[in-house]
Amino acid sequence: MDVRRADHILEDLEQMIVTGNFADGERLDEIRLADHFGVSRTPIREALQKLAASGLVEHLPRRGVFVREPGPVELVEMFETMAELEAACGRFAALRISEAGLAALREANDLCKLAVATDDADHYYRQNERFHHLIYAASQNSFLEAQAAKLQKRLKAYRRMQLHLRGRLGQSMAEHEAIVAALSAGDGCAAADALRTHVAVQGEKFHHLLSHLKSKR
Amino acid sequence: MDVRRADHILEDLEQMIVTGNFADGERLDEIRLADHFGVSRTPIREALQKLAASGLVEHLPRRGVFVREPGPVELVEMFETMAELEAACGRFAALRISEAGLAALREANDLCKLAVATDDADHYYRQNERFHHLIYAASQNSFLEAQAAKLQKRLKAYRRMQLHLRGRLGQSMAEHEAIVAALSAGDGCAAADALRTHVAVQGEKFHHLLSHLKSKR
């Protein structure tokens, strides 16, 4: 209850930022937050520092911490990097994945297909996440896995935006099939390429979405 | 002088940990450190949290923070990840590098060669670092660049260990040539492969070094 409170503050703040409770560039007032959570400034400051370390907010000395929504350029960069990280996971996974791992992957993919068939975007979203996390883990490289999971979490909000684009789900499933096939065949290069494309396409779709929104304004 | 002190504490602690001022698993006593730096526990705690965020130390609630030297397995994982990050940088750089960037890269490489010729390991070390950072930057992806630079810094101490191995410098230079050639030709795949190998070899050499040290004991 004690440790969990500090953790709870961090998680809660993360959630508040990601879900857009704060305007972009808004200062996170320590006193107001301390008030809100019913604690003193000290644990708030600790949470804010962790957020700054994870890149969700920016800390300017003697000025405060500000929410820092990444701009379009940075988002594209992050998606590009995510694509490369996933490609790396796929390359290792193709060489190292176990039969049990493959079975789990196929199962997750089947659940994805089911979600697409029933047009359950929310369910697809969760199973797709599981599918990708299984690949990270199958790389048998905990460090790489952690890096990939971290960036994936960071991009979660933006990934979700473009999931609802027409036709994307079907295309995504076809890509999943190619990924599973490459991993089954133990073809590192094919797995890396399939995953890179799969993720990069998401980045591009997102980019289009951004341009579209901007042109509407 | 004010802001710089807090930063100075962090840098200093980093240095102390990396250079082995603390034993592996040792607890970093807040009071002792506060004493040592002539400040209160508060800024020390902030620095320790940042260190924990960067993975250099581990924070156990209500127990303290402990220096966490990565074990052999984790180090190999980190080198593997580094190789993939550099490969990704190379892939993008091959498509995006400018003439000026290529010129800078060739210059850095020439300085590396010079250092090898004069057997100046220290100079080679610095120029080699510059060479790699130029490639990160040439990826034209600031986010990826930052990721690569961060991990490179983390591995600096271990990379340095294996630089003095016999014959490594010559081999390393040959690999540099291949990298520059691939980037000049705009061949993303070749650049990625060359960089991946170049870094992965370092990881393997390091692994051998570790086994060697262990068997000596």
Add this chain to the structure above:
DNA sequence: GTCAAGTTTCTTGTATACAAGGTTTTCAAC
């Protein structure tokens, strides 16, 4: 002598008080 429970001591986590720098407002001069 060993083990266990209770107590003491020590360390971390949190709250609060104070210091120092930044921002805004006010007021005067042009």
Add this chain to the structure above:
DNA sequence: GTTGAAAACCTTGTATACAAGAAACTTGAC
């Protein structure tokens, strides 16, 4: 009315006091 400086206010950064949990030590029983 606008500009500039000074002062008041506000926020962050640091120090210190206190609370709470963990480790170590003592003491007693077997």
